[in-house]
Amino acid sequence: MSNITTEQMRFWSPEVRELDPYVPGEQPKIQNLLKLNTNENPYPPSPKVVNAVQAVLAHSADVLRLYPDPDALELKQAIAKQQNVAVENVFVGNGSDEVLAHIFKAFFVQDKPILYPDITYSFYPVYSQFFGISTKTKILPLNENFEIVVDDYKQPNGGIIITNPNAPTSIALGLSAIEEVLQANPNSVVVIDEAYVDFGAESAVALVEKYENLVVCQTTSKSRSLAGLRVGFAVAQPHLIAALEVVKNSFNSYPIDRFAIAAAVASFDDQGYFEAQNNKVIASREKLVIHLEEMGFKVLPSKANFIFASLPTKDAGELATELREKGIIVRYFNKPRINQYLRITIGTDEQNQRLVNTLKNDILN
């Protein structure tokens, strides 16, 4: 934006001139690239997804011209069934990023400060700025092992958001710790962002019935291999879902298109495929961790489809650059505390082996 003049800037809303937007992981188009930088699933979605989209196409002449159901009721029903909650407990959005944005607007525009960890999903500070609450945000440091300090979340606040498993650390918090946070904050909304929960952590959806201040957010982008589709959802008690619906209907009435609804429904209906695939990713993760530790890497204990690893003998930024030169991209965050770590998405066993071989033979030899 360096080519925009001060004079042209007069057209922008003053608060927008101050925004510092999120930067998504790159999506380069390079031959034979091994893309381990944006936590996508190495496996395709359920074959039923393709059938469901084919069924929409078979009626395309009748249906594409018509708006989708603004409530995406069929999708809410499929999610409710799979999550073992009522349809009134489900909110859906155009990817969990949109759901999170609506969550910030619905619950976090408060006089008291919003709490979240110093090392977490880097979109949270962006939402805070977007909704004008960044000066009221209180950033709480993880401990030296990159763990959330539960007692820190027992101070006065206007809302709490915790990624679980956390990103990019990959470390999961148990449900008893989450219950401690919920119980300590009966008057503020506690959001558990579970983008990576299906790779081995415990979901707080089991606590929704018990806690009127809990919102759980999930996505189809990772464990359902549907990053290309943009469907995320939240589970909470109806009085919280209602706030999200008010926000959504004040922003965009029809956020999810007909293909995305049909495809996501098919995915939620295929529980067997979902479980088998996640188990494969988990097994591959455990193998990869062993290989990396053998090479001297320090790997944080992961319950996600990525690991957070550092090599004491080599600068992480340099390592990322050298991997890239060999056609492997991983995510490197040049930020305080974590600038000696790489976030590496779990690939197939074959892909992980390529990473290990490249490190062993080409970079660390």
Next chain:
Amino acid sequence: MSNITTEQMRFWSPEVRELDPYVPGEQPKIQNLLKLNTNENPYPPSPKVVNAVQAVLAHSADVLRLYPDPDALELKQAIAKQQNVAVENVFVGNGSDEVLAHIFKAFFVQDKPILYPDITYSFYPVYSQFFGISTKTKILPLNENFEIVVDDYKQPNGGIIITNPNAPTSIALGLSAIEEVLQANPNSVVVIDEAYVDFGAESAVALVEKYENLVVCQTTSKSRSLAGLRVGFAVAQPHLIAALEVVKNSFNSYPIDRFAIAAAVASFDDQGYFEAQNNKVIASREKLVIHLEEMGFKVLPSKANFIFASLPTKDAGELATELREKGIIVRYFNKPRINQYLRITIGTDEQNQRLVNTLKNDILN
């Protein structure tokens, strides 16, 4: 929401408790229903749209698991080509409602008032509330013929939005009037919302090169029969597009999914189908207007894919109810000034004939 207690309301952001969300036209599932209430196109999208989605499905195993291009560059290129502008002039979003929301945030959060007509797209006041500028909004009455009074838009302001053709009035403003507004407001952004422009009005895209304060917004939902898909776009000079990109990347990095991108690209590439189909709708509109005028209806001069009509001898609300009983739904707004009008979407000639016959034989006989 009547079942939410005051106690439960403490979890909501205070400003969200005050929101009065948009209510989309209903999407009922009734047998043999003639749906003339949400301005959808009666014809299917280009057959090339189906082929494009089939092509995504053919590679689904490789691509659905991957995030879409956050910039949707391929789609921007297709729009730029069809609109005869550069790709730097194009912004895309998840339906024009999302694009409009981003426009309000990017340009209209100002100290000076935002101007728009009293009778226009009913989402504008909702966005004003959502972004906290409703007390700064100045609503300007259309004249007695439901026309925009151009001179009203020459007072101090922080931004202007005009739907052209206007909705639900269907009346279009010429480009010379729009230029007058643009020239009178060199320091504020003038947004022309052209959801219905392809049915006979002049597009202000032709003025983008000349005016640094112009944003034109369009949608694929109406003239491209892709309401089911959610793709809208804006055309403006790069310094304004940049503000929209900052807002978008502070809200949701990947708003448009892979199917929607592929389908919309195919639609923009099929100019012949687009023109032929719009001409059919326009021809049907002209025939319908003659039939309705013969029955005594007063019909405003329409350049849209709907008409705004009133019958001096019968209450419009009653008329809507009676049409509904006969399986035909039209849009009725129980609002000051327009509560004696019906907004009727243009169907195929056969559908319009059913409306005419029902009115003639069952309701007005």
